[in-house]
Amino acid sequence: MSSVSSKDQTEESPQAWSWSKRLTLSLPIFVILIALLSSVSNATAVPWNNDPIDQSIETVDSDTSVKFANPSKVTLAKRGTYSITERHATIDVKQKSTGDTQHIHILIREPKGASGKLPGVVFMHGAGYGTAEDSFGDVASDLSSAGFVSAVIDKPVWNTSDANRDYPASAKAYDQVIDYLRELENVDSSTVGIYATSESTWISSYLLQSDHKVAFQILLSPMVHSPRHSLGFLAAQDFAMVGANPGYQSIVRRLFSADLDLFGLHNLDIDTLKPAAYAIPTFVAYGSKDVMTAQVDGAQTIMKLAHEADNWNVTIRNYPLANHVLRLGDEAQTNTPLVDSYENDMVDWAVGITHDLKQTTQLVTGATIKQSIAVPFDLRSRPTLTVYMLVIHAASLIFILATMLMWIVALVRKTRALIRRDSGHVLGFTHGFGEILVLITGTTLATLVLFFSGLAQVVYAVVKLVWGGAPATAGMIYWSWPVIQIVSTLVVWAWSRVFARLIEVASMRGLLRMPTMALIRGLIGHRQTRAKPPGASKSEVQPVIAYTRFGKALFVNTTIAMFCVLLLFAFWGLFIY
Incomplete structure (x- = not known):
């Protein structure tokens, strides 16, 4: 049997990266993502002058x-x-x-x-x-x-x-x-x-x-004043009175900057x-x-x-x-x-x-x-902000619902395969992407639930106050915001590791040397290789993300959905530190 050159050995048995190399790649991806999300948070921020106070x-x-x-x-x-x-x-x-x-x-x-x-x-x-x-x-x-x-x-x-x-x-x-x-x-x-x-x-x-x-x-x-100014004052004052974190109070500014004329509602102004x-x-x-x-x-x-x-x-x-x-x-x-x-x-x-x-x-x-504070007379409708708010919330909802449906289908397929004792590929995730996707998606959605739970606590405290109840003690109403910020940042770090892992696998497959479109096709498609996946013949192909098209679609859709959630967090100001 003839010997195999070192070049062929490298192609057939690519070596996984070291932890330091992965960290070196993850860090700039993390910085880029945080910079992007922080830019969105700052771009959607609405200035508000509470003076004169008291x-x-x-x-x-x-x-x-x-x-x-x-x-x-x-x-x-x-x-x-x-x-x-x-x-x-x-x-x-x-x-x-x-x-x-x-x-x-x-x-x-x-x-x-x-x-x-x-x-x-x-x-x-x-x-x-x-x-x-x-x-x-x-x-x-x-x-x-x-x-x-x-x-x-x-x-x-x-x-x-x-x-x-x-x-x-x-x-x-x-x-x-x-x-x-x-x-x-x-x-x-x-x-x-x-x-x-x-x-x-x-x-x-x-x-x-x-x-x-x-x-x-x-x-x-x-x-006395217009509904936009009167209700904006009401919400801002009451958020402060119940001890809500200023992050929650900034939600009021964005919300009451909505241009409802776009939806045929003309009463705010x-x-x-x-x-x-x-x-x-x-x-x-x-x-x-x-x-x-x-x-x-x-x-x-x-x-x-x-x-x-x-x-x-x-x-x-x-x-x-x-x-x-x-x-x-x-x-x-x-x-x-x-x-x-x-x-x-x-x-x-x-x-x-x-x-x-x-x-x-x-x-x-x-x-x-x-x-306590001035009526926010500088509050006005912002059509661009309103359109972006509508788009990002609609996109998040659509992709989350689509992702949930796809995961339900995936669960049904997996259950059916277990019942039939089918050892073939159900989703066919490779390189641990299946486990990573489940973990990171669950964490991202848990953060979303945490965000709305914190906001619901604030709203409940405000409603109770409006009806004549005593102001609630701040507690989690204040501290939940920085906790959500920390968790959101950790979620961004986790996603940066996912993207770094994709680049690592793409590098091991030699995809990084290809033109951009070919690289994308290689990431979500198949590429011929001499490497032999378990149970596969030499004529078969080995994917980067998953063996099945459904698995690849699930990965792409879930990633887009979770990125929309991060953009939603950014819109409401969670990445203003």
Whole structure:
């Protein structure tokens, strides 16, 4: 038998690399990947200026009561002066843009035994889907017991959701109810006002711009600025209050920079800051424990716009211990009472205003009005960021689902082969790529679960806070972010070792000397070699990644899916150190 040259021996029996050579290759791959992901994190970062922080408006008196000069000694009704009767009515309101009609139930409360023409008030719902029966029962009864005809309706929503609520159409619907009250025989059409809470103060702006005959308004925790700025403030402040890591808080900046106009949703940037929205006598009520409303910026904006409309009749009350809906304690619990004296103050103000009396108590009283951070007025829509966010999340979802389906198929094939005792190749991974792929994929997906679990903890703490619960201790809400960052970095290192292993095997097969396209075909395809895999004849081929096409497809698809996950992490800022 003739001897084999050293060159042939090298080709037939390629030597595995040493650990130092593998490390030398893995390091630059790791650096390149980290640099790429860090660049994405920094490119998608949204600047945010929280200054000025810890703003406050000092009130001139802690007493929140409202009193009026009454030189003519007019008899002024108080809360509880009259007993109440209830009756029901129904009107149809049409959404002009779609033509949809909603049958709206109206619950009307009237003071029993009150004579003459009475003032009226229409209640406007905040967020959610309130009905006439389950909303405003206490405050509507309060005003009716003081001589008002009150109307509470099913919230006009048609076929919309919180995301695409039709505010102009809602304003017209409420205005129909105002007109309904004005036409009642026992109502003075010139003294019908509105009671708006939270989200509905965006609607009331549209209403007052079109109906200049509304007599007064009571605003409970008004969301004065645009939804983008108001909700961005809410989320940022509450994330900070529950002790969330600044990394989680940066998610708020990216999220509220979305350009929802691309998806046909136009409510984030509605312009409701109009002088006409505050051109009538206005009573504003805040709670010092409200964690949703920018009270200092809101109060200053209301007074500024009211003065521009030549209205100096703006009364502001800030109640200690009260939450966003002026309740004491956790709003998630039933029968949570309204804060002490609010009901009397609000009723007394409305009675005095509808009698055209001059207020003698100070306009701004109660607890000091405070605000932790500024409203993010520099927040704006970013179309490019939004498109990238959509693409990377859609790609991650598609490839993850495809990968899961392929792994299910792989498991079925493996199980079938074991049952049949088939010793042939099922997936045919070579050079340990099968085991590596399972390990690294599991680690990457576990990190993804960890990320969403940490975010879910923060959201849960914020929701609990918003409903009036005590702020949660920071704990894992703070430390989970750096832990996820460390784990993500380790995952990137693991993937750099996988890519280094691919290059090692390609080098052993002589593929690195080929042109680029031939190299790619060699990595995911087959190449003729004299080396003999176990159970193969000399005429067979030996692959770099796997013997089967399904195995190669599984490897490529899984790698792409996991890289999309890393890009998703990068988008949300996990690679900003």
